[in-house]
Amino acid sequence: xxxxxxxxxxxxxxxxxxxxxxxxxxxxxxxxxxxxxxxxxxxxxxxxxxxxxxxxxxxxxxxxxxxxxxxxxxxxxxxxxxxxxxxxxxxxxxxxxxxxxxxxxxxxxxxxxxxxxxxxxxxxxxxxxxxxxxxxxxxxxxxxxxxxxxxxxxxxxxxxxxxxxxxxxxxxxxxxxxxxxxxxxxxxxxxxxxxxxxxxxxxxxxxxxxxxxxxxxxxxxxxxxxxxxxxxxxxxxxxxxxxxxxxxxxxxxxxxxxxxxxxxxxxxxxxxxxxxxxxxxxxxxxxxxxxxxxxxxxxxxxxxxxxxxxxxxxxxxxxxxxxxxxxxxxxxxxxxxxxxxxxxxxxxxxxxxxxxxxxxxxxxxxxxxxxxxxxxxxxxxxxxxxxxxxxxxxxxxxxxxxxxxxxxxxxxxxxxxxx
Amino acid sequence: xxxxxxxxxxxxxxxxxxxxxxxxxxxxxxxxxxxxxxxxxxxxxxxxxxxxxxxxxxxxxxxxxxxxxxxxxxxxxxxxxxxxxxxxxxxxxxxxxxxxxxxxxxxxxxxxxxxxxxxxxxxxxxxxxxxxxxxxxxxxxxxxxxxxxxxxxxxxxxxxxxxxxx
Numbered sequence: 001x002x003x004x005x006x007x008x009x010x011x012x013x014x015x016x017x018x019x020x021x022x023x024x025x026x027x028x029x030x031x032x033x034x035x036x037x038x039x040x041x042x043x044x045x046x047x048x049x050x051x052x053x054x055x056x057x058x059x060x061x062x063x064x065x066x067x068x069x070x071x072x073x074x075x076x077x078x079x080x081x082x083x084x085x086x087x088x089x090x091x092x093x094x095x096x097x098x099x100x101x102x103x104x105x106x107x108x109x110x111x112x113x114x115x116x117x118x119x120x121x122x123x124x125x126x127x128x129x130x131x132x133x134x135x136x137x138x139x140x141x142x143x144x145x146x147x148x149x150x151x152x153x154x155x156x157x158x159x160x161x162x163x164x165x166x167x168x169x170x171x172x173x174x175x176x177x178x179x180x181x182x183x184x185x186x187x188x189x190x191x192x193x194x195x196x197x198x199x200x201x202x203x204x205x206x207x208x209x210x211x212x213x214x215x216x217x218x219x220x221x222x223x224x225x226x227x228x229x230x231x232x233x234x235x236x237x238x239x240x241x242x243x244x245x246x247x248x249x250x251x252x253x254x255x256x257x258x259x260x261x262x263x264x265x266x267x268x269x270x271x272x273x274x275x276x277x278x279x280x281x282x283x284x285x286x287x288x289x290x291x292x293x294x295x296x297x298x299x300x301x302x303x304x305x306x307x308x309x310x311x312x313x314x315x316x317x318x319x320x321x322x323x324x325x326x327x328x329x330x331x332x333x334x335x336x337x338x339x340x341x342x343x344x345x346x347x348x349x350x351x352x353x354x355x356x357x358x359x360x361x362x363x364x365x366x367x368x369x370x371x372x373x374x375x376x377x378x379x380x381x382x383x384x385x386x387x388x389x390x391x392x393x394x395x396x397x398x399x400x401x402x403x404x405x406x407x408x409x410x411x412x413x414x415x416x417x418x419x
Numbered sequence: 420x421x422x423x424x425x426x427x428x429x430x431x432x433x434x435x436x437x438x439x440x441x442x443x444x445x446x447x448x449x450x451x452x453x454x455x456x457x458x459x460x461x462x463x464x465x466x467x468x469x470x471x472x473x474x475x476x477x478x479x480x481x482x483x484x485x486x487x488x489x490x491x492x493x494x495x496x497x498x499x500x501x502x503x504x505x506x507x508x509x510x511x512x513x514x515x516x517x518x519x520x521x522x523x524x525x526x527x528x529x530x531x532x533x534x535x536x537x538x539x540x541x542x543x544x545x546x547x548x549x550x551x552x553x554x555x556x557x558x559x560x561x562x563x564x565x566x567x568x569x570x571x572x573x574x575x576x577x578x579x580x581x582x583x584x585x
Contacts, residue, residue, distance in 0.1 A: 023563040036444045040487055043447065048578055066445060073445035123485040123509055139487035139513035145577040153563070187432055188479040192508050221482065223508055276432060363441040363484070382483060384436040391459035 002251025004159040005226050006194035009134040009248055013117045020158040020255070028058070030111050030135075031146045032120030034102055035063040039077045040140035041121055042084045045147050053088045054150030060092035060111060061085050062102040065359045067095060070366040100331020100357045103127040103215060103299035108333050110240050114229050114247035119146060124299050124381065126217045129226040130210035132233055132247050134194070136223050157223045160193040161256040164201035166265035171415040173309070174209030175301060175379065175399035177262060178216040179270040183280030185260065191221030193258065196250060198228045201264050207236045208305040215300045216381050219277040269414050271377075272397040275385045283402065289412040291396070293376040294325040295388075296403050297355070298362045301379035302330025304337050306400040311343040313404035313415055319351035320410035326368045328355045352407065364388045370395075377406045420541040422499045422520065424471035426548075427464075428533045433476055434483035435510065439492040441484075449517075452488050453495030470497035473537045475528050477503065481510025490514040490521075500539055502546060502557060504528065515564060516573045522546070524557035 003011070003019070011017045013026040033041045038061055045053075053059055061081050066074035078095055085093035094105065103124050106112050112128035118135035119125065121143035128135035138152070146152045162181065182189070195217050197210075205213070210227050217225025227233070229247035237244045268282035296302075296310050307329060319325045327347050329335035335357060338344050347354050361368030362380040370376055370389030375396065378388070383395035396412065405413040437460045439452055446452050457464040474480075474493065480503040481489060490513045493501065500520040514521040520541060531537070535550040546555040560568060567576055 023561070036441075037485065037487065039447050044574060047574065048581060051581065071445065077445060077447075121485055121487075123483065125485075137485040137509050139485055139490075139509060139516055141487060141516040141573055142512060145573050148581060149577060153567075155561075155563075187482060188505065188507075191479065191505065218509075221479070221507060363436075365441055382434075382436070384434045384483060386440055386459040387436050 001255055002253035004194065004254045004256065005196055005248045005250050006134055006157055006159050006224060009115060009117055010154060010156045012115065018156045020156050022156045023153060024156060025151050025153050026117055027151045028119055028146055029116040030058055030060065030118040031143055032060045032062065032102060032106065032118065032122065032125060033140070033143050034065050034122055035067060035074065035078050035081060036065045037121035037140045037143065038081045041144035041147065042080065044141050044144035048148055051148060053090065053147045056089045057091050058150070059090050059147055060106065061090060062099060062105060063095040064099055064101050064357070065363065066365050067099060067358055068356065096356060098332060100333065101299045101302055101359055104302055104330030104334065107131060107211070108331060110242045113242070114233065114244055119143060119152060123218045124215050126222060126225050127211055127215040127299060129214035129217060129224050130207060131236070132227060132229040134224050134226060137218060157192055157194045158257040160190050160195050161259040162195055162197050163199035163259065163261045164197060164264060165199050165261065166201050166263040167204045168264040168267055171401040172267050172269065173399050173401065174205060174212030176267050176270045177209070177264070178213045179272055179277070179280050179397060180267055181262060182216065182220045182278045183270065185220050187220055187276055187278045189220045190217065193222055195222045195225040197225065202228060203230065203232065204264055206305060207232055208303045211303060212300055219381060269399065269402050271402065271412060272383055274383050274394040274396065277381070277383060277397060283412055283414055286412055289396070290375065290410060291377045291406055291412065292323065292374040293368065293370065294323065294403050294407040295361055295368060295376060295378040295380060296400050297328025297330060298359065298380040299330065300381045301400050302328055302334065304334050306379065307334065307338045307343050309400045310404040311346045313401060313418060314350040314352065314407065315346050317350055317408050317418070319407050323407060323410050325352035325407045326355060326361065327352050328360060329357055331357050361388055377403050377412060379403050422473065422539040422541065424473045424499050424537060425469060426475050426531050426533060426535040426537050427468055427472050428531060429474060429476040431477035432479045432482055435481055435486050435489040436483055438481065438489040439486065444486060444488055449491040449495030452492035453497065456492045456496045465496060468496065471499045473539065474498055474501040475531050476501065478505045480506050482507035485509045487513045487517060490517050490519040494519045502539065515568060518572050522557045524555055526555040528555065
């Protein structure tokens, strides 16, 4: 029997050849924590005694969630992480000034590559599947122990093949693809599975579209969301000046326990209504839904192509009266590119607020919390009860194109309606 | 291991934001986290429950974020175990790692009502609803996980490995 991408990556990182269902101790190429999960990881690590981390170049501490520090406790947490990074000589420590959202930054830094095995104490660590890596979210203790040993245990997941065909119309992006998939298979549809995205249609999905898709694999329970390597991946690394000696391809006779097909040409603008990411609908089936706030950013949709789409729609237009629009570039690099391309100016002229990179409002941390009964259309990844603030507030998940169009009208709107 | 307590009944897809909302995540102490358990879902939960109570849930318990604060808050509030039809993967790992007993069963748990007295025999894989005189079976841990639980979780596993140099 042939192997899936997941089986091949785990075999490569284990002392033995493994297949789905096997338990294995596997070596890690990168261990990631943030300012929420990191303090618990460090506390556990320090309980192991007076020891050193396994590799100063393979641990990243990215203070992106509650930064710029929103209160005293958050400041204490970042201080603790800063001291730990210094003590252990950790190369990749980031806080405001050089920090971006972890899942935007790690790829930019070239720390996620084809065939890599990565864990991160953040559920959206699955984002790097876009680059043909196996990356997955774990808890703080897992990450803390891995900082000491450089490996961790896994049960090799079975794989779920998502074959993508066709070509999408303008304004349809990665967000529509992944929301459609989650709506189709449900929030538990891929629990414990590695999603594998393949098929001729992936050539129509930019690297940023792929980051968005892999990022939300966890929203249907996926342990990973891995894309096939192709010209688009190759070009991405060329631009980063990184040589890629090898990538991972599934065998033709690999075993998939589940599979599904997505035809990009049939996709419509898709949103997830409260209070679950699988509560999806295409927006032409939606009655007029007014919003109080628009958020464009996050590890899901805070990349330069996302901001370009939003800027194209907002150029020479005004944010609807009474609406708050908050735009969060995903990293300093994205911010600077947006600034140089004139996107930031367009946003400000339209009447949007532009924030420093942070996870901020996505998880109800800060920088755009919702009041009772308020509704927000957001390019983020979760619309659970109370996710962005008051337990009686609501979040509707959408693409940057739909979010920007809605910023103009004040209700959930298709980009075609305003362009 | 025998665990006994009153049932606290929840539905499907209880996410980690509902277990412990993000606004409490700057906290790392499990007792403090426990004070805000299920705040947005059942604001009075912490006053209604007693130490030792057992959470009974449907599918996909603990979906969403990887916050270890979620099993810590449950443990810190004094809940003795969670039994559900399925768990989200990261939550399951975290619970094992922090020493919160959790069990998976394929049996239909819907006849269990809030407050029913439950007893769990972990080694035999049996849940008894003493109020309704009904017995349910649950799945034993796979061998690898059983070993991990028996030595006291991932921390001890790692410490032993570091000491043995393997």
